[in-house]
Amino acid sequence: MWKKGWRDGIWPNLDQEWDLVVVGGGITGAGVFHEAAALGLKVLQVEGHDFSFGTSSRSSKLVHGGFRYLYNRQYQVTFESVQQREALLRQAAGLVTPLAFNLPNFAAYHFPGWMLRSGLAMYDLMSPKWDHQNLSTEETLRRFPGLRTDGLLRGYRYKDAVLDDSRLVLRVIKEGVALGGVALNYARVENLLRDSKGHVCGVALRDVSGLNERSAEVKARVVVNATGPWTDDLRAELNAPPRMRKLRGSHLILSHSRLHVKEAITLFHPKDRRAMFLLPWEGATMVGTTDIDHDPALERGYDETFASRDEMAYMLEALDFLFPGLQLNQSDIISSFSGLRPIINTGASTPSKESRAHQIWDEDGLITITGGKLTTFRLMARQTLKAALVSIDSKVKIPRKTRLLTPVDRLPVETVSTETLAYLRGRYGLETSLLLGAAQSNDLQPIGALPNLWAELRWAARAEGVIHLDDLLLRRVRLGMLLPQGGSGVKKRIRTIIQQETGWSDARWEVEEAAYSQTWKKYYSPHPG
Numbered sequence: 001m002w003k004k005g006w007r008d009g010i011w012p013n014l015d016q017e018w019d020l021v022v023v024g025g026g027i028t029g030a031g032v033f034h035e036a037a038a039l040g041l042k043v044l045q046v047e048g049h050d051f052s053f054g055t056s057s058r059s060s061k062l063v064h065g066g067f068r069y070l071y072n073r074q075y076q077v078t079f080e081s082v083q084q085r086e087a088l089l090r091q092a093a094g095l096v097t098p099l100a101f102n103l104p105n106f107a108a109y110h111f112p113g114w115m116l117r118s119g120l121a122m123y124d125l126m127s128p129k130w131d132h133q134n135l136s137t138e139e140t141l142r143r144f145p146g147l148r149t150d151g152l153l154r155g156y157r158y159k160d161a162v163l164d165d166s167r168l169v170l171r172v173i174k175e176g177v178a179l180g181g182v183a184l185n186y187a188r189v190e191n192l193l194r195d196s197k198g199h200v201c202g203v204a205l206r207d208v209s210g211l212n213e214r215s216a217e218v219k220a221r222v223v224v225n226a227t228g229p230w231t232d233d234l235r236a237e238l239n240a241p242p243r244m245r246k247l248r249g250s251h252l253i254l255s256h257s258r259l260h261v262k263e264a265i266t267l268f269h270p271k272d273r274r275a276m277f278l279l280p281w282e283g284a285t286m287v288g289t290t291d292i293d294h295d296p297a298l299e300r301g302y303d304e305t306f307a308s309r310d311e312m313a314y315m316l317e318a319l320d321f322l323f324p325g326l327q328l329n330q331s332d333i334i335s336s337f338s339g340l341r342p343i344i345n346t347g348a349s350t351p352s353k354e355s356r357a358h359q360i361w362d363e364d365g366l367i368t369i370t371g372g373k374l375t376t377f378r379l380m381a382r383q384t385l386k387a388a389l390v391s392i393d394s395k396v397k398i399p400r401k402t403r404l405l406t407p408v409d410r411l412p413v414e415t416v417s418t419e420t421l422a423y424l425r426g427r428y429g430l431e432t433s434l435l436l437g438a439a440q441s442n443d444l445q446p447i448g449a450l451p452n453l454w455a456e457l458r459w460a461a462r463a464e465g466v467i468h469l470d471d472l473l474l475r476r477v478r479l480g481m482l483l484p485q486g487g488s489g490v491k492k493r494i495r496t497i498i499q500q501e502t503g504w505s506d507a508r509w510e511v512e513e514a515a516y517s518q519t520w521k522k523y524y525s526p527h528p529g
Helices: 006-013 027-038 067-071 075-091 113-125 137-143 165-178 228-238 309-322 374-392 418-438 454-463 469-476 484-502 506-524
Strands: 017-023 043-046 097-106 133-135 152-162 182-184 187-194 200-207 215-225 244-254 264-268 275-281 284-288 333-344 358-363 366-371
Touching: 006 182, 017 027, 017 200, 017 374, 027 043, 027 165, 027 366, 027 374, 043 165, 043 187, 067 075, 067 113, 075 152, 075 374, 097 113, 097 137, 097 275, 113 152, 133 137, 137 152, 152 275, 165 182, 165 418, 165 469, 187 215, 187 228, 215 228, 215 374, 228 244, 228 333, 228 366, 244 309, 264 309, 275 309, 284 309, 309 333, 333 366, 333 506, 358 374, 366 374, 418 454, 454 469, 454 484, 469 484, 469 506, 484 506
Parallel strands: 017 043, 017 215, 043 182, 097 264, 215 366
Antiparallel strands: 097 152, 133 152, 187 200, 200 215, 244 284, 244 333, 264 275, 275 284, 358 366
């Protein structure tokens, strides 16, 4: 647990030599950190913002093979992703959950049926399993009332998986801490440390939490750069040429009351035939994603990415094609969010044609892992650690088969339903019983129509490294994305819980509330920017 004051116990002890320092608090860095801790290495993970602040809290929430990558002939990426999806479904049950995807084929798509059937067969054989269906137009319409009938040829159904991306990052990191690793958020790398031969030998850190002014020089036998879209920023210190292409993917969250789907829909945008998804997520409905080059000018004066008006119009246009009778518009949007993808620039003509493959580079002792997808994070982590062990201890071998997360099947609890218990165990692992034990009166009630319990909010504030209010409401418990106006309707109860657990004064709360409100309006509202 990261109890109150936990960071104060870490900073004074950073001035020592570590086997490995992992820079980046997203899922890739979390994976490397966890694997290193599992091997008994002395490992430190640092993140300049909050854990999962960047790409890993703004993904499409899918653990999938990437059916559309077959269309781009990225067969290796799809194969690796499908294999890792199956492993995560087994090892992160309750957090990574199976979800059926339906692909209604319209004449306007100009995709022949044989092509889609062949793609689904190939997709399943990579698993390997055989779990797809051909649907008649009648069956497709029965599953999705209100779906466009004009030009509907038939439907296809296959299986992938969905998750809360930020919760996966938190669980992987916290289990790495339980194994002996040290993880620290709001610890920004100011520069790399280099020895007399120019070899990277550590990092200089600064506390950017806004609560303390402190810094440290941290020595390490290996430094891993797992900063995703910002990979080139750290590599620039070595005068390494830029290799990344920042692509932005934006999404919209809508209320179930306006657009209710029990299963996901794969669709192709009527304008450019880009693959998109519509899926049920955490008690709401999500649509995405766009795939555009991110304008560097947007990084000046903005702390986060956000969905542009053009992107919102683009996504609403796709929904209007799919469900013309609903007449969805911007007033139906609860929130929006946007993230950057770590794409290695190959010079493809359009963003959607860039490869999602990952690469590992060793440049003057800085090992960089970049590219790839959330789904393949463990494969990426193990390959990165293998490269790092050359400089740490070449005799150490990574076990071929190990579980990612600690099993929590035997956790008898009678205070919540079986369904809710599975949901909590997936997100909190062995801390589930502690979370439930910390619950106060009425904390075991759901928050509105969401699957979240008030007890999750209390536990996150008490033991999950929350520094600022947006850490809690945008990443630990996603109320800021799932409730209207960022959760303002339940602000009073949130404040009570936060102040009870953190000891924030009224003045501190007001500062945090104002900062959160500004962040939500600027980057997550239906009218961001």
